[in-house]
Amino acid sequence: MKNLEKCILCSSSMEDIFEYHDYIYSRCLVCSLVSTYPIPDEKAIIAHYKERNSGGNYELYQDYKDKYSNVYKGYADQINKYLIKFSNPNLSGKKILDIGCLTGDFLEIMDERGAIPYGVELQKEAVEIANKKFPGRIFQADIFSNDFPNMTFDIISVLGVIEHVVDPDKLLQRSYELLNPGGLIILQTPDSSSFLAKLMGKYWFCYEPIEHIHLFSKNSINLVLENLFLKNIVVKQHWKTLPINYIFLQLKNFGTEFYNFFKPLENIFKKIELSVPFYIGEMLIIAKKPD
Secondary structure (H helix, E strand, C coil), rough: CCCCCEEECCEEEEEEEECCCCEEEEEEECCCCEECCCCCCCHHHHHHHHHHHHHHHHHHHHHHHHHHHHHHHHHHHEEEHHHHHHHHCCCCCCCEEEECCCHHHHHHHHHHHEEEEECCCCHHHHHHHHHHHHHCCCCCCCCCCCCCCCCCCCEEEEECCHCCCHHHHHHHHHHHHHHEEEEEEEEECCCCCCHHHHHHHHHHCCCCCCCCCCCCCCCHHHHCCCCCCCCCEECCCCCCCCHHHHHHHHCCCCCHHHHHHHHHHHHHHHHHCCEEECCCCCCEEECCCCC
């Protein structure tokens, strides 16, 4: 099988690292971005998410979204800490755009803290739910289309999105264009250079063909943000506090080998209501557009 020969970020050579579920995984020799090959086409991506929406991790998220709110509060806390250190700490009146906002749950947290929420989402059902919370501020579109309004924002959040898209560099460039001077961009994405990713190899939870197309390292995410002239780039490990049963059920979608191993304990996990700090090798990044 032919591999991806050139890195989509820096055009350097790629080296194959393994084959998994009929896909080749290659790592850039310079910036360490990991990409899957073949790059899935639109038909494969649509079919994949149609299946996931009806019975995969998105349905699971809806079942546990009240518990997941702690994760969104954590994002908001990190934005506040960053503003205190590098900018005006007052969120009041700041317009935030959440790209891939689903049902607007993160925007609810930001609304409570004084920000003015906007969202963009492709799933029709999710848009309908989010628009009930923020009428007229949730757009069923992508940020490149004519359906997206001519607006700019003070904060743009791209949470668990860039690893899913065919051209993440293009998405980040467009996000930069939509930022006001002095605005912030917050990203959350798997870290292919994390210790856990190196330890687990191809069985790392975030290696999931079609779902995750490009996986950034700390080096590659810094490279793309520096190329956009963003400054005060902060990259840190992202821990989530999640219910034990939610973690177990997520293994159906990310880590099927581990799910099958632990499946005999399923009834025990269902009875455990405890939430625990959990880390699977993800990172949280915040950066600022120059004033």
